[in-house]
Amino acid sequence: MTAAAATADKTQKQTAPATASRGYWAGVLHRLMRNKLAMVCLAILVLIVLAAILAPYIAPQDPYRGAMLRRLRPIGTPGYPLGTDELGRDMLTRLLYGGRLSLFIGIVPVLNAFVIGTALGVIAGFVGGKTNMAIMRTIDVFYAFPSVLLAIAISGALGAGILNSIISLTVVFVPPIARVAESVTTQTRSLDFVDAARASGASALTIIRVHVLGNVMGPVFVYATSLVSVSMILAAGLSFLGLGVKPPEPEWGLMLNTLRTAIYSQPYVAALPGAMIFAVSICFNLFSDALRSAMDVKV
C-alpha cells in the first residue's frame, strides 16, 4: 500500500505538485477520472445497467407477447425500432430485459468467486503448511481444466438452469482468484509490519483483517474485474448452448441462439444480442485495464 502510494505521489509530482499529499484512493480516483476512455466505458456500462434495471418502465412492449403475423421484422419498423424476433416479440424490449439476466448471470459468479477465492487464498497463504498444501493442491486440480470445458462439464452434469450456470462459473473462477490471493498473502505475511503487529500483541484475526486483507483486497479486486468480461461471455455462451437460461426468458446468449435460424432472413436483427454482449464485455475490459494502471497493480 505504501509503495503504491509512493509511486502514486511520484507520478503526480510531475503534473500537480500542489496535491501531492493526497491519499492513495483519492489518487486512484483522480487518475481514473483523467482516463477518458475508461470514463466513456463506465458511462456506457452505467447506462446499460440502468436500462436493464428500469426495463419494466422504459420498454415499449411486453417482452413475452409475440404475434405470428409480425415475425422477424427488420430494424426500423414503425413501433419496433430494432425489429422483432422469430416469435414476433419486440427486439428492443427483449434486449432491455435481456440485460437483467445476462448481467446477473455474468457478474454474480465473479462476485461469488471473489469472496470464496479470496477467503481460500488468504487462509492458505496465512496459515501455510499443510493447510496451504491441502487448499492449493485441490485448486491446482480445478486449474488443470480448460475453463470452458469445466464450465460446460459442470453445467452439463447439473442440467440447464440459471442457478446451475452460476454454480459452474463460480467453480471456474475460484481457482484463479484463490491463486492470486494466496500469492499476495504469502508476500504480505513475510513483510516487517506484520511481524511488528504480531510483536505488539495483535491477534491473528486482527492481522488478517487489518494488514493482510488491506493489502490483498486491492490486487485481487482488480484481477476479479478483469474476469467479468470472460464471465459475461461464458455465461451467455452457456445459455447459447441451452445450458443456462431457459426460454422464454429474455437473455442475450439465449436470444442469439434462437435467432440463429433467422440469419438468412433478418441477419442484422439476429446479430443484435451478440453485439450487446460484446459491448458490455469490451467496456468491462477497458475499465478493468484502466483501474489496474490507476491502482498500479501488477498481478
Next chain:
Amino acid sequence: MLQYLLKRLVYAVPIALGVSLVCFLMVHIAPGDPLVSVLPADASLDLQNQMRAAYGFDKPLPLQFALWILRALSGDLGVSIATGRPVAAEVWRALGNTFMLAVLAALIGFILGGLFGFVAGYWRDTWIDRVASGLSIVGVSLPHYWMGMVLVIVFSVQLNWLPATGAGPGGSADWVWDWAHIRFLILPAVTMSVIPLGIVARSVRALVADILSQEFVDALKAKGLTDRGVLLHVVKNAAPTGLAVMGLQLGYLLGGSILIETVFAWPGTGFLLGNAIFQRDLPLLQGTILVLAMFFVTLNLLVDILQTWLDPRIKRA
C-alpha cells in the same frame, strides 16, 4: 535437468488422478438416473436392475471409480448409452477433427497475435501501439460464437463465398486436403483464432515492453548494436514465456471448442460433448471430458518442461 524432469512428472500424477476423480464425480453428482434416457418409462424393476448391472452402476462409487480408471488406462472408456458404440473410438474420431481445427486456429492466432503484440510493445505509446492494442482488446472481448455467426452472415449468407456449416461435402469421414473440404474449415478456424489472438498479443506486448525497459538493452545500444541486433535479443528473451502462453492457449482451444463447433456444426469433440450432454449419455460425457482434460494436463506439463529447458534461469525447485 533429468532430476527436474522426473520431479515434474511425479508431480503431474496426483494432478492427473485428481482431474480424473473430478471427471468421475462430475457425472455422478448429476441429478436423475443415468439410465433414464435409454429405459422405457414402463420398464420393469427387473429390467432396470439388469441394465444397471450391465453398465456397472450397481457397484459402490469408489469401486466404480477404480474400475473406470483401470479400464481407461487400458484405453477402454466404456460404451455409449445412446449409440452403443465404444466411447474411445467416438472420442478418437472427433478428436482428429477438433485437432485439425484447433491447430489451424492456433497458427493464425499465434502468428497475428505475436506480431500485434511485438509491434505494440516495440513501438510502445505510439499510434501503432494504440491500434495493435486496440485490436487485441477487441479480440479478448469478442464473444467468439457471435463472431462466428457474424462471419457466416457476411461470407455465407450475403457473399455466398464459403459454406456456413459442416465439414466437407462427404462429411468428416472422408476428409481430404482439397479446396472442396478446406472451404469448410476457413470460417471456424478464423473464428477460433480470435480467442488466442488477443491474449497472445497482450502477453507479448507486456513481455516486449518489460524486456525493452531492462538495462541490458541500453547496454546493447550503447555498445553500438544495430536495431536488428537488439531485436534479436528481445525475441530471444521473450520466447520462453511467449511459448508458454501459446502452449496453454492451444490447450484452451482443444478443450473449449464446443461453442464454435456448435455454431459451425463441426463434428469434433465439442460437438460430441454437446450430444453427450443433451442425450444424458454419461459414459460418453465422462470419457470426452477425461480425454480433453488429460490432453490439457499433458500439454501443461510439456509447456513447463519446454520453458525450463529454454530458459535455465527459471528455478528448477
